[in-house]
Amino acid sequence: MTASTERQLRIWYLSGAFLVFLILIVGGITRLTQSGLSITEWNPVMGVIPPLSESDWMSEFDKYRASPEYQQINKGMSLEDFKFIYFWEYIHRVFARLIGIVFIVPFIWFWAKGKLDRVNKNRAFVLFGLGFLQGFMGWFMVMSGLNDVPYVSPYRLGMHLMLAFVIFGACVWFALDVRNRNLRPLFDGSSLNKWLAGFSVVLWLQIFWGALVAGHKAGYIYNTFPKMYDNWIPPEAWRMDPFIINFFDNIAMVQFMHRLLGTLLLVAAGMMLWKTWFSKVSLSRSIRKWMNVTVLLLAVQYLTGVFTLLWRVPVWLGVWHQAWAMLLFGALIVLWYARRYDR
Secondary structure, eight states: OOHHHHHHHHHHHHHHHHHHHHHHHHHHHHHHTTOTTSOOOOOTTGGGSOOOSHHHHHHHHHHHHTSHHHHHTOTTOOHHHHHHHHHHHHHHHHHHHHHHHHHHHHHHHHHHTTOOOHHHHHHHHHHHHHHHHHHHHHHHHHHTTSSSSOSOOHHHHHHHHHHHHHHHHHHHHHHHTTTOOOOOOSOOOOHHHHHHHHHHHHHHHHHHHHHHHHHHTGGGSOOOSSSBTTBSSOGGGGOSSSGGGHHHHOHHHHHHHHHHHHHHHHHHHHHHHHHHHHOSSOOOHHHHHHHHHHHHHHHHHHHHHHHHHHTTOOHHHHHHHHHHHHHHHHHHHHHHHHHHSOO
16 A cells, blocks of 8 residues: 555545534534524435425425424424524535545545455445444434424433444544554553553543433533532432333433542543553653543543533533533544554
């Protein structure tokens, strides 16, 4: 593989990561403006054409007015208000199609020019598979809110969000490892690696519980910090039966878990920073740099989460909190790569 081909492939993968990051922002705005159920049909081809006339708009509005969300929540909404929520869901769906084009068109060109080795062909197919799965999950999620209860399933929202992080992380990793280098083992038994692995697991759990917080709208209660009003754990956090359901469906417990996991991440980050700077093992400048970046991003993310809660989830701050989580995840991917391929 030539240096020029490597550069082209790296740009291709990174452009995918960048577009996934942008669609995460658009998706966050769509969710926080309650726009996700405004388009009640899934039309992969003709759905890219927006309403172009007043009659087209009335047709779309009539479909929405027949939906449970309009009947139970937005009854009496004006056409102008409908156009606002339609706009965000439409942009979200168009962006998803754009990502597909950005993957498919260069892939065909790379293949025709013989620029893809076996490893990068397989990686491209992995991304295609994840992309199709994400498209299905997006519609599967929307379907959950078009039934009698006009609320998207928090579990489907969680899967949709986590798949976005998987695609983003895969794009970043593939861009870093275009040459398919022979990396060190993922777990080498070192103390730093153990803390890094623990941090990664807790971050993954935190992303899922963040989706549950969003899905249950749990950020609109207990808007105090560090206590949840007068308690560290509110008494109603344990009231569901069976007990295990509290962790997933009880909004008080869901918010507490999000707080707890965030604090555990902060502690783990501090320990990783300590191991990096005071370890007896020689570490490269790249590892130290990306450890600093990861910990800094986490500290900002923690503070952002606190203010998002205290200010009852303003749209701009809720979107920032979600987008910053993906930046943190990307920095962690780069840190793992630096750890496994010590420059």
